[in-house]
Amino acid sequence: MRNSPLSFSVNLKIDKSQNNSSQFDYWILFSIIFLCSFGLAMIYSSSNSLEMTIRQGAYFFLGLIGMLLLAFSNFRKMEVFYLHSFWPALFLLIIVLFFPSENSKTSRWIDLGLFTFQPSELMRFILPISAASFLTKNLKTKMKDMWLVIFVTLICFYLVAIQPDLGTSIIILLAGLLPVVISGFPWIYIFFGGFLATLSLPLIWMSLYDYQKQRILTLFNPEADIYGAGWNIVQSKIAVGSGGLFGKGFLNGSQSQLNFIPESHSDFIFSVIAEEFGLLGTSILFLIYGILIYRLLMVSFYSSNKFAKIVSGTLSIILLAYISINISMVIGLLPVVGMPLPFLSQGGTALVVNLLTIGIILSLRKEV
Amino acid sequence: MSIFDNKKDSNETYRIIIFLSPFLILLFLAFLQILNLSYFNSDKFKTQSESNRLYQSKIIPQRGFIFDSKNTLLVENNIQQDLEINPSFIENPRIFLKQIADLLELNLNKIESDFYIRATGKSPNEPYILIKDLNEKQIAKLSVNLKKIKGAEIISSFSRNVIHKEVMAPVIGYVGNISREDIFYNPELSQFKSLKIGKTGVEKDFDSILRGNMGYRIQERDSNGKLIRNISLEPPIKGKDLQLSIDLDLQKKLFSDFNGRKGALVAIEPKTGLIRALISSPTYDPNLLNTINDYEEVKSLFADKDSPLFNRALSGQYPPASTLKPFVGMAALEAETISWEKQIIDSGEYYVEGDERPYKGWKEGGHGNVDMKKAIVESSDVYFYSLAYDLTINNLSPFLEKFGYGKQSGLTENEAKGILPSRKWKLGYIGEAWFKGDTINMGIGQGYITATPIQIALAYAALANKGEIVKPRIIEKVGNDSTEKVSKLNISLSDNKNWKRIEEALLGVVEASNGTANNIYDRNIRIAGKTGTAQVKSIGETEYKFLREDESLRDHALFVGYGPVEDPKLVVVAIIENGESGSAVAAPLVRKAINLYSKNEK
Incomplete structure (x- = not known):
């Protein structure tokens, strides 16, 4: 493949030592620790709740341990376990529809007494791994298996969409379909599928809840309804814009401190960062995310193992999807869907799952 | 690689x-x-x-107080606590309203309907008052629990309190929210939203004086609407107080004599134009309208067929009837179509040449030979039919106009003008040519001519003043500044002795044994006046007895007089609708008013 058309552009020489050793990737570790600690500070700033911050800190600690355990595990031995862990995840996804936590309007959480957790978050982590494992069980991936994965993915998508949780259901779709398309699903079918999806847009539109439709409509003209559906976007844009170059300072963002930003500690935490640290802060954030994603992708690019390639590739893309969609919706480029900012937004399940994701990729890295 | x-x-x-x-x-x-x-x-x-954090809110000024001529407080402001809500801070209206209803022990349905009615057409960040005049228990409960309820706040406001409710209602009027129509006529009101303005009466006419100036406050609030701190404050300025010329004591005593009957009374000082009493009956409780929450509560007031909200003293248009006769007589004297001495035979009916139809006098058989004085004293109809016929409308209307008929009195812009018919008027409004019969009817103050009680009072004030027409006033002082008398016109007659002679005739109405108001004769305080019986409907004699049974078709009783004649202190006009006889029901009111006022003055 020396004359591959892309070869000139991707000159990503990772130092040789990495290639022949299983040395730990400290770039990844440090960027994770930075992001999570920064997230804790911002959660405190936006919620003013020490309790919430400590709780999130506890999840961080738990997740970090989980991450390190996974990172040093042997994924080959775990593969069978990953393959079959799909079933309990699916089971939980069904259970949550019947026994949702009573503290919420939607059926997203399962209440385990001490804490609640989101089966959909677990699924978007398990699904790509078990799918990749299933698809790579034979040397050459069979079409039949691909169709099966697509079918299962659509079921999971449906189960999450009716919770309702539009944001995570989109991620589930990515989580299940990316392994299929990466492992060599014919382009003709991909284009045809994309074509079908475009045609069915009106159908999807009709199946949306009113508030979801409203959010999409609001995107095009948030100022039309400042105090109604447009409130989130307008307030969040004001926060980002008023931060200016250097921000208003930690704990000094008037938009967030006076609670003008809705969900400022979870989905809209980016606008708090932008308000309090300005363009400088967001640029640094982009840089750290950039380093993280780059290092994660390298694992995939340099991996010789198809399973490892698919899993790390899919998980990296999902992480990037979370980051780009969350930031885009906060600044009014995309409709508001429930999608947290990885490592920063408040939310225990998401944080732990994201850390486990990193753990998996780190364990695959040893196979480079 | x-x-x-x-x-x-x-x-x-x-x-x-x-x-x-x-x-x-x-x-x-x-x-x-x-x-x-x-x-x-x-x-x-x-x-x-x-601007997100900073909210500018207006502080409503206190309206000026209103006093009577003796500095008795008539209108004050009560401080009340209201529940104000800011819809933009309410997350779930259903839960919010339920919380409020439970807390205040109020009917949820009522609050919900209020909420949705008021929410329509308002921008969602505009706060408004949901529940007015909270009681102490409610305030106590709210102040403990309000922190938990987003978007609600207790604010104090003023409610207008007219102390002598029904007695003063027609004078004072009431206040209400600014309507779109109000803003159309007075665009500057648009900045005073949430303020109440006068809708009728003195409250309306002197609204700009009573209103005061808005105060402004800038506050920092969080998105839940909770106050963080006050940033700046520009206090409101209270409106100026008004002192009315109304004598509360006189007004009250006269009002009680109306006893709920429909009618009106105006008492004016002829020399100054100050109104000492102004009654319109039936009346209403203005505080009901001042504190009104929704229209339903006062619907009955507006629908009442006796129209209690209608100010009969200023806008009731009645045929002046026989009270017009002195002016018809004076007009004929001016035009020299009659002299004081010339006698006319009154046989009870008047015929125009070439017309079979009789014009009937009120007294069967007539008054015999009558001259001007006797015609006024006994109120001969036939004499004035004849006078008017000879005078013609072209001479009569312009003369009456000088005395203020057909024109607003100038007290307020919201009063009726009455009708002073002329050839041109009839052609324009009725679309017919003027007939001689129309002039004949007008000779006794019937037909097309109508006048408001205040117009009649002013015309007689001119008689009392021997020609001087003054502008009526109801305000004696604005703040500390006294208002001043305005003289509009000085009518001069070709023979100024005629003022005196007319007065003598009017004295005869009360003092002569054949006078129509002899029943109110009192030699201590001499009153010159004239009775009147305004026909509600012109009807033949045979039908008359039958129709009298229906009260609404009975004639209106009028009396207008001034006294003491030597130095007239007060001109009083009293009209009792469907009261039949001016001398029996209206004249005693006038007598009482003049007696009370003269004694007070001494």
Whole structure:
């Protein structure tokens, strides 16, 4: 493949030592620790709740341990376990529809007494791994298996969409379909599928809840309804814009401190960062995310193992999807869907799952 | 070495990059948007974020007080506590309203309907009062629990309290919210939203004086609407007080004599034009309207067929009937179509040449030979039919106009003009030519001519003043400044002795044994006056007895007089609708008014 058309552009020489050793990737570790600690500070700033911050800190600690355990595990031995862990995840996804936590309007959480957790978050982590494992069980991936994965993915998508949780259901779709398309699903079918999806847009539109439709409509003209559906976007844009170059300072963002930003500690935490640290802060954030994603992708690019390639590739893309969609919706480029900012937004399940994701990729890295 | 030549099969890498790229592009666009927001448009958003925290709210000024001529307080402001809500801070209206209803022990349905009615047509960030005049228990409960309820706040406001409710209602009027129509006529009101303005009476006519100036307060609030701190304050300025010319004591005593009957009374000082009493009956409780929550509560007031809200003293248009006769006589004297001495035979009926139809006098058989004085004293109809016929409308109307008939009195802009008919008027309004019969009817104050009680009072004030027409006033002082008398016109007659002679005739009405108001004769305080019986409907004699049974068709009783004649202190006109006889029901009111007032003055 020396004359591959892309070869000139991707000159990503990772130092040789990495290639022949299983040395730990400290770039990844440090960027994770930075992001999570920064997230804790911002959660405190936006919620003013020490309790919430400590709780999130506890999840961080738990997740970090989980991450390190996974990172040093042997994924080959775990593969069978990953393959079959799909079933309990699916089971939980069904259970949550019947026994949702009573503290919420939607059926997203399962209440385990001490804490609640989101089966959909677990699924978007398990699904790509078990799918990749299933698809790579034979040397050459069979079409039949691909169709099966697509079918299962659509079921999971449906189960999450009716919770309702539009944001995570989109991620589930990515989580299940990316392994299929990466492992060599014919382009003709991909284009045809994309074509079908475009045609069915009106159908999807009709199946949306009113508030979801409203959010999409609001995107095009948030100022039309400042105090109604447009409130989130307008307030969040004001926060980002008023931060200016250097921000208003930690704990000094008037938009967030006076609670003008809705969900400022979870989905809209980016606008708090932008308000309090300005363009400088967001640029640094982009840089750290950039380093993280780059290092994660390298694992995939340099991996010789198809399973490892698919899993790390899919998980990296999902992480990037979370980051780009969350930031885009906060600044009014995309409709508001429930999608947290990885490592920063408040939310225990998401944080732990994201850390486990990193753990998996780190364990695959040893196979480079 | 590149990632593609590194491995045997790099098809996956290729695909990963392809499916990665949309999100990379999205992230790039997001970065551009952030640059746009926080670098290129930063100033705009900084301003918006400032105004986001800062709320400017208005502070309603206290309306001026109103006193009577003896400085008795007539209208005050009660301080009340209201529940104000700000819809933009309410997350779930159903839960919010339920909380409020439970807390205040109020009917949820009522509150909900109020909420939705008021929410329509308002911008959602405009606070408004949901529940008025909270009681002490409610305030106590609210102040403990309000912290938990977003978007609600207790604020104090003033409610207008007219102390002598029904007695003063027609004078004072009531206040209400600013309507779209109000803003149309007076655009500057648009900045006073949430303020109440006068809708009728003195409250309306002197609204700009009573209103005061708005205060402003800038507060910092969080998105839950909770107050963080006050940033600046410009206190409101209370409106100026008014002192009315009304004598509360006189007004009260006269009002009680109306006893709910329909009618009106106006008492004016002829020399100054100050109104000492102004009664319109039936009346209403203005405080009901001052504190009104919704129209339903007072619907019955507006629908009442006796129209209690209608100010009969200023806008009731009645035929002046026989009270017009002195002016008809004076007009004929001016035109020299009659003299004081000339006698006319009154046989009870008057015929125009070439017309079979009789014009009937009120007294069967007539008054015999009558001259001007006797015609006024006994109120001969036939004499004035004849006078008017000879005088013609072209001479009569302009003369009456000098005395204020057909024109607003100048007290307020919201009074009726009455009708002073003329050839031109009839052609324009009725679309018919003027007939001689119309002039004949007008000779006794019937037919097309109508006048308001205040017009009649002013015309007689001119008689009492021997020609001077003064502008009526109801305000003696604005703040500390006294209002001044305005003389509108001085009517001069070709023979100024005629003023005296007319007065003698009017004295005869009360003092002569054959006078129509002999029943109110009192030699201590001499009154000159004239009775009147305004026909509600012209009817033949045979039908008359039958129709009298229906009260609404009975004639209106009028009396207008002034006294003491030597130095007239008060002109009083009294009209009792369907009261039949002016001398029996209206004249005693006038007598009482003049007696009370003269004694007070001494």
